Amino acid sequence: MASELETREWKTVKIERKGDGITFLYMNRPEKRNAMNPTMCFEMCDILDLLTDDKETRVIVLTGAGEAWTAGMDLREFFRELDGNPAGRRKAAAANKEWAFTKLRMNPKPTIAMVNGYCFGGGFSKLIACDIAIAADDSIFGLSEINWGIFPAGGLARVLDDAMSLRDAMYYSMTGEPFDGKKASEMRLITMSVPRDQLIAKTLEVAKVLSAKNPVVLSAAKIAHKTARRMDYWEADEYTMAKSIAMVAQDPEKGRNEGMKQFLDEKRYRPGLGNYIREDKK
Ligand code: COA
Numbered sequence: 001m002a003s004e005l006e007t008r009e010w011k012t013v014k015i016e017r018k019g020d021g022i023t024f025l026y027m028n029r030p031e032k033r034n035a036m037n038p039t040m041c042f043e044m045c046d047i048l049d050l051l052t053d054d055k056e057t058r059v060i061v062l063t064g065a066g067e068a069w070t071a072g073m074d075l076r077e078f079f080r081e082l083d084g085n086p087a088g089r090r091k092a093a094a095a096n097k098e099w100a101f102t103k104l105r106m107n108p109k110p111t112i113a114m115v116n117g118y119c120f121g122g123g124f125s126k127l128i129a130c131d132i133a134i135a136a137d138d139s140i141f142g143l144s145e146i147n148w149g150i151f152p153a154g155g156l157a158r159v160l161d162d163a164m165s166l167r168d169a170m171y172y173s174m175t176g177e178p179f180d181g182k183k184a185s186e187m188r189l190i191t192m193s194v195p196r197d198q199l200i201a202k203t204l205e206v207a208k209v210l211s212a213k214n215p216v217v218l219s220a221a222k223i224a225h226k227t228a229r230r231m232d233y234w235e236a237d238e239y240t241m242a243k244s245i246a247m248v249a250q251d252p253e254k255g256r257n258e259g260m261k262q263f264l265d266e267k268r269y270r271p272g273l274g275n276y277i278r279e280d281k282k
Contacts, residue, residue, distance in 0.1 A: 101159075220246075
């Protein structure tokens with residue numbers, strides 16, 4: 001039976017299944033360069049909930065329809081049209097934060113930002129929320145808020161610190177100067193950049209590696225890392241050890257035992273060079 005993912009008429013988002021448990025999630029307003037309006041924020045909250053529970057999805061790839069990844073927040077619908085409408089502003093802002101900082105950043109499934117073009121302003125919070133980011137070399141990034149009279153506020157100001165050095169964040173948020181995918185990779189804002197004609201193939205290659213891993217362990221790995229990185233040493237130690245025990249208890253395929261058995265007893269693989277064999281587990 002088709003799920004709501006397929007049957008609902010989405011206005012600003014869409015999905016595409018790529019096989020191997022990989023689902024592309026599109027910001028889908030190509031005529032507006034995928035600028036994020038309130039509808040997109042609400043729909044992203046809903047569709048990410050559905051993808052989180054979707055059995056066919058093991059990796060979520062966030063990308064943009066057409067020539068842009070996203071031109072950032074929609075200046076007309078998210079900003080100007082909500083001036084004087086505090087209730088509308090509050091709801092849209094809450095949905096914008098919710099999809100970036102909760103439903104994407106802490107999604108139990110691995111997420112990849114596949115940046116296929118422009119990435120401006122509010123797009124950075126979604127970019128940084130994804131676990132891995134791969135961009136075309138000629139993508140254009142920009143903290144462009146300063147260019148139209150605001151600055152990167154809200155949670156964005158905070159998450160810039162997760163992925164940019166103080167020097168880079170200050171320079172680009174104060175000058176609004178655009179930079180390309182190669183520069184974004186050099187600064188480590190993204191994981192890597194590749195020539196445009198290799199973007200999809202490289203993303204699928206990485207996504208396939210993730211989709212072949214034990215999903216319970218993968219989920220614990222990303223959530224534990226993102227949660228622990230701001231704790232002090234003792235808190236992080238306690239929390240990750242407890243999380244690790246919970247993970248082992250929740251893992252139906254008992255990957256830790258299986259991994260050790262296949263290496264130590266059966267000599268079927270080498271953990272340093274690749275994953276234990278779980279063909280029959282998926
Ligand atoms: N908000 C609202 N509308 C936007 C938008 C945004 N952030 N970005 C693009 N659009 C709209 C344009 O108004 C235009 O609409 P129209 O066809 O009804 O006139 C359409 O998308 C295409 O934009 P256009 O500027 O003609 O496309 P382009 O390819 O020449 O340039 C950009 C693309 C992204 C460089 C340019 O649109 C731009 O600078 N956008 C704003 C980026 C930004 O600063 N975002 C930060 C927001 S926090």
